[in-house]
Amino acid sequence: MSWYLQRAGVDHVVLERSEAFHAWKHERWDAFTLVTPNFQCRLPEHPYDGEEPEGFMRREQILAWLDRFMEKLDPPLHEGVTVTRLRAGEDGGFVLQTDEGVLHAEQVVLCVGGYHRPWAPPAVERALPQGIHAVHSNAYRSPSALPDGAVLVVGTGQSGAQIAEDLHLEGRAVHLCLGDAPRVARRYRGKDVVTWLEEMGHYDLTITDHPEGNAARREANHYVTGRDGGRDLDLRAFAAQGMHLHGLLRRIDEDGVAHFDDDLAERLDAADATYDRINEAIDRYIEAQGLDVAEPPSRYTPVWTPPPGPPAPLDLRAAGVTSVVWCTGFRPDWSWVELPFLDDTGYPDHVRGVVEGVPGLHVLGLPWLHTWGSGRFAAIARDAEHLSAHVVTRASLAVAARAA
Structure with a gap:
């Protein structure tokens, strides 16, 4: 957003409560990589500039790429400034209370994303036996950092x-409780699946045209990895290699025994079904386009299935569990925004980032703000350019009104 506002000559500041x-820098694990190919990294006039467009940047490479963009941008950035309250101004515009003082602005763009507070099931979290080390995914660094x-x-x-x-690759004993995320193949018929989906226009599908509508914003992302050049993540294969899979974690008793829903097979089957549906959609696209590519492989065959019978409880101490990693997502926190801009679900009520109910307020960087790529490097620049046009137009009208 700052890139486009600078080029339009709109006076603005960028407030960051920590550092750019x-x-x-601080909330990704050591072995973190992108899960989408590098070619989808597209910032304004700063596309991926490395030698592996089909590869997956590691955390330190991502930071280096972002630093190069920052050098080009040189934004009016104020780090270490926390906005504690945002409210409407008495004479129009907005008042921002910060830990460095008060600011007044004619317009505000909220670029804080939607992942604000790490979340874990409260009752289960409270029931963890004493002595078990617990971290959220944003605080996990490496297997060696855990007991x-x-x-x-x-x-x-x-x-x-x-x-x-x-953890599994480092030889740690892992108990994995499944959620409802689907999986996707890394490569299929000679190309990365993301490359196929981009060619098919999937990343241009808007939230208004999505068959599920706004409900798509609440869906979990497909699991896959870019590690070591990229590969599938097959939880069944992990189980065949000794990882312990469980259904949804339901509760932990006072004696430290964990109980699970009897839904492990159902969750694995659902993830595989999505995997197959995506591949079948690619097959249809290839056929429709008459493309001469590799023949489809055999349909996925499960390499492991859960044993019959109800799920056994897990005595955490007896199993030697010393750590828990909560990978249960985040919850939004808009409590500091004292403006009527949320819908009935607590999500910002906007149209392509424009909050029509609060003139001059905008949001950017949310998942599915406009398309699937909105919360990613794939389309953040496109969204920012579109939204900046609204900001610039409104700023120009304000200047003209003052001059009249």
Whole structure:
């Protein structure tokens, strides 16, 4: 947003409560990589500039790429400034209370994303036996940073599946509690699946045209990895290699025994069904376009299935579990924004980032703000350019009104 506002000559400041790229620097594990190919990294006049467009940047490479963009941008950035309250001004515009004083602005763009507070199931979290080390995914760094012993990983979104693999590759005993995230192949018929989906226009599908509508914003992302050049994440294969898979974590008793829903097979089957549906959609696209590419492989065959019978409870101490990694997502916190801009679900009520109910207020960087790529490097620049046009137009009208 600052890039486009600078080029339009709109006076603005960028407030950051910590430091630029804080989350990338301090809230990603050591082995973190992108899960989308590097070619989808597109900032304004700063596309991916490395030698592996089909590869997946590691955390330190991502930071270096972002630093190069920052050098080009040179924004009016104020780090270490926390906005504690945002309210409407008495004579129009907005008043921002910060820990450095009060600011007045004609317009505000909220670029804080939607992942504000790490969340874990409160009752289960409180029931963890004393002595078990617990961290959220944003605080996990590496297997060696955890106490020796088995690890309970709760959740199988992108973070949960990748962290479970990270621990598994280091030889740690892992108990993985599944969530409802689907999976996707890394490569299919000669190309990365993301490349196919981009060619098919999937990343241009808008939230208004999505078959599920706004409900798509609440769906978990597909798990896959870019580690070591990229590969599938097959939880069944992990189980065949000794990882312990469980259904949804339901409760932990006072004696430290964990209980799970009897839904492990159902969750694995649902993830595989999505995997197959995506591949079948690619098959249809290839056929419709008459493309001469590799023949489709055999349909996925499960390499492991859960044993019959109800799920056995897990005595955490007896199993040697010394750590828990919560990969159960985040919850938004808009409590500091004292403006009527949320819908009935607590999500900002906007149209492509324009909060029509509060003139002059905008949001940017939310998942599915406009398309699937909105919360990612793939389309953040496109969204910012579109939204900046609204900001610039409104700023120009304000200047004209003052001059009249």
